[in-house]
Amino acid sequence: MLCSRNPYQHHVYLTTANSVVASVYNASNEVTSYFNLRQANEELNERNAQLQAELQAMQEQLYDARAELAADTALMAPAMRRFDFIVAHVINNSVARPCNYITINRGALDGVKPEMGVIDQNGVVGIVNVVGPHSARIISVLNPNLQLSCKVKNNDNFGSLVWEGGDPEIAILTELPKHTVYQPGDTVITTGYSNIFPEGVPVGVVIDDLGHKNDNFFTLRVKLFTDFARLSNVQVITNNQLEELRTLEEADQKQK
Numbered sequence: 001m002l003c004s005r006n007p008y009q010h011h012v013y014l015t016t017a018n019s020v021v022a023s024v025y026n027a028s029n030e031v032t033s034y035f036n037l038r039q040a041n042e043e044l045n046e047r048n049a050q051l052q053a054e055l056q057a058m059q060e061q062l063y064d065a066r067a068e069l070a071a072d073t074a075l076m077a078p079a080m081r082r083f084d085f086i087v088a089h090v091i092n093n094s095v096a097r098p099c100n101y102i103t104i105n106r107g108a109l110d111g112v113k114p115e116m117g118v119i120d121q122n123g124v125v126g127i128v129n130v131v132g133p134h135s136a137r138i139i140s141v142l143n144p145n146l147q148l149s150c151k152v153k154n155n156d157n158f159g160s161l162v163w164e165g166g167d168p169e170i171a172i173l174t175e176l177p178k179h180t181v182y183q184p185g186d187t188v189i190t191t192g193y194s195n196i197f198p199e200g201v202p203v204g205v206v207i208d209d210l211g212h213k214n215d216n217f218f219t220l221r222v223k224l225f226t227d228f229a230r231l232s233n234v235q236v237i238t239n240n241q242l243e244e245l246r247t248l249e250e251a252d253q254k255q256k
Helices: 007-075 078-082 244-256
Strands: 083-093 101-103 118-121 124-131 136-139 149-154 158-162 171-178 189-190 202-209 217-226 234-237
Touching: 101 234, 149 171, 149 202, 158 217, 171 202
Parallel strands: none
Antiparallel strands: 083 101, 083 234, 101 136, 118 124, 118 234, 124 136, 149 158, 149 189, 158 171, 171 217, 189 202, 202 217
């Protein structure tokens, strides 16, 4: 009654009441804003997770597309036509250890098996030795435990390619018969004398002869085509005639 009948008191009341109400509204708004912000943050996190999943899926598609393009453009011999390829992405790799290995994101569920050859768009990468359901480990060419049967292109004489450590760009072609004709810059390829790699897969180019004192064999330095330090996409080689070849080999063993 005092405030309603006295203009001054009425004015003071409204001013004070408005201040109190404004403070309450402001506090209420801050609380509401906090919960709204919390909800917005949760929505953003969910959206970020969704975008991350979409990004990962797109990256996988990009890896596959690049690898398939690389497989299509690689220069391989006609013998490769009886082979299929499983496209994979390198998820772990080493080049500076005494024995180097590579891990890929394809495994048994994708058709990868031990003793399958692995290449990239440039040449030989290694051989599968351990396989899990979704991944596999490869013995890299940069591993002294791996030896490949190789020859100089357009020449039937062959030797063993092995990495002796040190430079990840250089391997050694040993036990190449002394009567082999070659020139620096000649291409070194696989011989196809195993069920792992077909004949004609590029490996590298001859640099020079190490000049080891051996009257029977050359020991050549070879610059590898594959850049192991930048290895990204690879193809695992599936031999479509492997079972047939193994059956024939087993039959030969039984006859002996």
